[in-house]
Amino acid sequence: MPVDQNDNYIITRQDxxxxxxxxxxxxxxxxxxxxxxxxxxxxxxxGKLPKIRKLLNTTLTAIDPKLQEPFxxxxxxxxxxxxxxxxxxxxxxGRIDLNVNCSQEESKQIRSGWQILIDLK
Numbered sequence: 001m002p003v004d005q006n007d008n009y010i011i012t013r014q015d016x017x018x019x020x021x022x023x024x025x026x027x028x029x030x031x032x033x034x035x036x037x038x039x040x041x042x043x044x045x046x047g048k049l050p051k052i053r054k055l056l057n058t059t060l061t062a063i064d065p066k067l068q069e070p071f072x073x074x075x076x077x078x079x080x081x082x083x084x085x086x087x088x089x090x091x092x093x094g095r096i097d098l099n100v101n102c103s104q105e106e107s108k109q110i111r112s113g114w115q116i117l118i119d120l121k
Contacts, residue, residue, distance in 0.1 A: 023047035025116040028095070030107075037101045039079050042116055044094040050118055052087050052096075060100065061117040062110055073100040073116075 025042035033039045050058075055075050063070045076099045078085045090096050102110075 022120060023050050023118040025096075025118070027110060027112055027114040027116060029112060030110045030114075032107070033076075033099050034079075037076060037099060038073075038107050038110060040098050040100055040110070040116070042096050042098065044090070044096075045115075047118075048120055049087075049090055050120055052085050052090065054120075055096075055098065055118070058118060060098075061119070062106070063115040063117065064109070065113050065115065071102075071106055073102045073106070075099070076101045 024045045024047050026045050027040055028043050029041040030038050056077065058075045060073045060075065061070050062073055079097050079099055081097075085096060
């Protein structure tokens with residue numbers, strides 16, 4: 001479903017565990033990153049869309065749909081294979097690709113369907 005700035009699909013909602021607004025994404029694909037870590041393809045689900053420049057070095061919370069212990073990932077950058085990331089693309093498609101730093105054990109766990117929360121500070 002395309003996302004539009006004026007569409008009701010973009011809502012501001014607060015995560016029940018936090019008093020800050022969050023953006024919730026679903027992992028479409030996770031693969032090994034070029035310099036370690038992972039490259040995540042994410043689809044926007046709910047919350048407030050973050051600004052692209054605020055994503056760099058942000059800490060994400062990864063949640064397993066089987067309700068295992070969540071863990072944190074750090075955004076290391078953006079992959080270049082998809083073109084330059086832009087807020088326009090994020091609003092239009094609801095998708096973004098991120099390179100994240102994580103341990104080797106964590107990188108083996110993350111799969112399609114996981115939830116990613118971004119705390120908007």
